[in-house]
Amino acid sequence: MTETSTVSTTRFDRGFELLRTVGGPAAERFVDGLADIAPDLARLTVEFGYGDIYSRPGLTLPQRQLINVGALTALGTAAPQLRFHIDGALNVGVTPAEIVETIIHMSVYAGIPAALNGLTVAKAAFADRPDAENPIVLAEMSPEETLAQRYDRGLDALNRIDGEAGHQVVASLADIAPDMARYIIEFAFADVYSRPVLDLATRELITIAACTAMGTAAPQLRVHLHGFLNVGGTRTEAVEAITQMAGYAGFPAALNGIAAAREVFAARDAEADSE
Amino acid sequence: MTETSTVSTTRFDRGFELLRTVGGPAAERFVDGLADIAPDLARLTVEFGYGDIYSRPGLTLPQRQLINVGALTALGTAAPQLRFHIDGALNVGVTPAEIVETIIHMSVYAGIPAALNGLTVAKAAFADRPDAENPIVLAEMSPEETLAQRYDRGLDALNRIDGEAGHQVVASLADIAPDMARYIIEFAFADVYSRPVLDLATRELITIAACTAMGTAAPQLRVHLHGFLNVGGTRTEAVEAITQMAGYAGFPAALNGIAAAREVFAARDAEADSE
Amino acid sequence: MTETSTVSTTRFDRGFELLRTVGGPAAERFVDGLADIAPDLARLTVEFGYGDIYSRPGLTLPQRQLINVGALTALGTAAPQLRFHIDGALNVGVTPAEIVETIIHMSVYAGIPAALNGLTVAKAAFADRPDAENPIVLAEMSPEETLAQRYDRGLDALNRIDGEAGHQVVASLADIAPDMARYIIEFAFADVYSRPVLDLATRELITIAACTAMGTAAPQLRVHLHGFLNVGGTRTEAVEAITQMAGYAGFPAALNGIAAAREVFAARDAEADSE
Structure with a gap:
């Protein structure tokens, strides 16, 4: 040509x-x-x-691949494309361990079945690349840790990441399902967010992409937009991740994600002004 | 019997x-x-x-089949039923090209993976009918068209179809993700809506069915209910398409679709009264 | 160990x-x-x-398995896990007929394709257990029943189950899609809710789990939380079913389900206070 x-x-x-x-x-x-x-x-x-x-500028190719892997795992309806983007992630320098962590991270947002089915696709992709690095990541365990210590560790992570927005979620559960709040702190934050390999900003970027793609998690998308900005992500990166979802989950998903971002950015601007 | x-x-x-x-x-x-x-x-x-x-009266069998093909492609969770209704569409006189256009149209609303997976099902269906017409449709291309001309062409289409509601979407993106607005105009309207084979009313009818079935696109469902009525669709046809989704995506999806229709019809009545 | x-x-x-x-x-x-x-x-x-x-206490293992079967059928994205939990349901004493009824019940909430695909998984599971009980359930038919009698039978069931909340749904359809109201009464209530094998509280518990997992049916989730409590379910059971969905559809789904429960419980408290 x-x-x-x-x-x-x-x-x-x-x-x-x-x-x-x-x-x-x-x-x-x-x-x-x-x-x-x-x-x-x-x-x-x-x-x-x-x-x-x-x-587009604003995200690197490895970042773009990781959010695709996360979002397609969460959707659960696009195994051939998930396979393509797992291969694609490897092609642009993402490690098998990062792919596996991204998929495990999705268990919080789309459920454990979505993560398990994502891993089945990843396993097939890795099997076709016998020279791929070992994907296995083991979180450091402290066998002596008590439940109370685990709870405190999760709460620290929640504070650091989602801050005020996370606390509102926990508080809102106190009178109806306090154990849900406990699971958020323990499973989502002490277990999953505290895992190695992916830093917090990457975890939140993937969360933003997945919640945008699913289209069923508007309140959580807002919480994690705050979280992403709290741990060093930029508004540009957030908007880029949401924009990318237009291609993977359709324009309605991306537009509703942008609407959530607009709300969050405005709330942060208003708070900055009042300080 | x-x-x-x-x-x-x-x-x-x-x-x-x-x-x-x-x-x-x-x-x-x-x-x-x-x-x-x-x-x-x-x-x-x-x-x-x-x-x-x-x-029921209100939609023809080919219309009913096309909205099933669109909605099941968008859902991405019902390949056997999508196959049944692609065959069914052919049985009631829908052409392979119309089926393919319907599936391509879904790339805007449910993402490109959904369209690709829908085409995989269509390909298998067509392969079992060696005498089916050629499904290939090529949009007319003007190789000399500039980006600016493509943009203008998309904007014309947006004006004609979604009118005021479309403009509000575009305007709402100006201060946060102006490129999303550009993609809506260029990809959705200049590229996809301007394609041949399906007229605008059919494209909007399929959009209404798919947004109803997905259940994650309420604002967009309202925009395209306006769009459908703007390009000559009737309220009866819209209600029929939404009602049909009760069988394919469940009663909650259909009921929430009807709620969107009620809002849109009331808004149009109020505007007509004030003129 | x-x-x-x-x-x-x-x-x-x-x-x-x-x-x-x-x-x-x-x-x-x-x-x-x-x-x-x-x-x-x-x-x-x-x-x-x-x-x-x-x-956790609050639900029995058979109840937990039935709501998994319902929710995974409704999601339509987790066939391997649906298979696991159909086997699991059989392992804890659920009968094949109860599993089939749960899946048929989902046709109302997630559409007939979801139910059909769920049955395909169930069929494979039963085939691997030649000694499993016969799964076939035939609803009692009155061949002389008229459409009017069927409608009345459905309306009785609607009254008994969803009460005021159900009536509001029906009334809200009168001026836009009255036939949708008729289908709710006839298909959902006269045909499906009136079927044998599962009692009304179990049907509503499964409905709560499925609407929570899908994440696209917030108004219907509220209606059926009322319904569940109307037919003898407890708030604890409802919260348990919603909490369980955190593992199967992700925390956002469960958190949004809890938000719906909070609204419904508050509305019922307010009404009780005013009586």
Whole structure:
């Protein structure tokens, strides 16, 4: 294909180069696989998904791959694409351990079945790469830790990450399901958020992407937008992650995510002004 | 089975005739497949799904099949039923190209993975009908079109379809994610809505069905109810499409869709009164 | 493994014993299957899912299994886990007929495709247990019943179960989609809720779990929380069912379910005070 000055070729070329970076040999297979039924969808995916969205600044390719892995695990309806993006993550330098941690992280937001089914896809992907690094991560355990200590450790993490918004969630459960609050502190924060390999900002970025894609977790999306900004994430990164979901979960999901971000940013601006 | 005057037989007979029209030989297979585990669910599906819902006036069988194809593609959780209704669409005169366009249209509302997985099902269905028409549709491309022209073309389409409601969406993004607004105009409207084969009213009808079924897109459902009425759709057709979703995505989805329709119709009545 | 006094071992041991009660030989297979990719997720599932959640008082093991079967059927994204919990239900004394009824019940809340796909999983599970009881349940039919009688029978059931909240739903449809109201009364209440094998409280408990897990049915979740309490369910059971969903559909789903419960309990308290 000779380089021309037309817009569509430019977007396509830029997109296809990126698709090849991410997908490797699967890039050609993707385009070929649609040739006999919907070649235009291949073109639109390359132009919009890669030429427009993926080529944007604001997030690195490994970040973009990790949020895809998280969101597609959470959705639970797109195993072939999850496989593509697990391979893609490996292709752009993400480690197997980071992929596995991302999937485990999803157990909090989409449930344990979603995480288990995501791991089944990851296992198949790793099996096809015998030279891939060991994916196994074991959280450090303190066998002598008491339940009270675990609770305190979780509460510390909750404080550090979600701050005021997290406390409101816990407080709101006191008169109806106090054990739910305890599980948030213990399972979500002491067990999962405290795991190694992914830093807190990455965990919150993946959470933002997954809650946006699922479309059923608006209050939690707001809490974790606050959390992401609390642990050093930027508004630009949050908006980028939400924007990327337009391609993976549709425009309604992304638009409703942006609406949540607008609320959170306004709340933080108002608080900053009043200080 | 001898004809009797009982209500249930009547609904069953009416439903089964319709199921046979849509499903062809798959109709019997459907009923037989449940005989050893839940024969009553086969009966209820025939009576309620076909005897009650499908036999209603207000939408044609091809329209009913297209919104099923769209909604089941968007849900992403019902591949066997998507296959049944792709076959059913072909059986009642829908063309392969219309089916493919419906699935591509879903990339906007449920994401590109949902569309890709829908196409995988369509491909298998078409492969079993060697005499089916060619499904391939290529949108007309103007290789000399500039980004600015594409944007203007998308904006024209947005104006024509979603009017005021579409503009509010775009305006609301200006201060937080202006590129999301650009993607709506360029990808959703210049690329997808402007494609051939399906007219705008059909695209909006499918959008209404899919947003109802997903249950995660209430603001967008309202926008596209306006859009559907703007491009010549009727309130009756909209209510019919939403009602049909009770069978495919459950009563909560349909009831929440009706609530959105009520809001939109009231808003339009109020505006008409004030003019 | 020798018994120690550490917290984690205790939670793990308690959880694993319960997992073994539910899963039988599948319990070991579950843990082994994660050993080479994410052994910590196996540990967390045992500790949190079984040691914390499943071992709670408030619901019996058969109740816990039935709501899992219902919720995983409704989600439609977790066939392997649905299979595990159908086997698990049989292991703790649930009958095949109760499982089938639970799945049929889901056709109202998640659509007929969800129910059909759930039955496919159940069929495979029953096939592997040749000695399982016959799953077939046939609702008593009155072949002479007229449509009007069926409607009255459904309305009686609606009155008994959802009371005022159900009537508001029906009334709200009168000016826009009166046939939707008729289908609720006829299909949901005369056909499905009136079926044998599961009592009304069990049907409503499963409905609460499924609406919580789907996360797209907040108004209906409130209606059926009222319904559950109207037919003899307790607030504790409702909160338990919602809490359990944290493990199967994620914390956002459970937290939003608790928010609905808080509203319903407050409304009932306010009404009790005003009487």
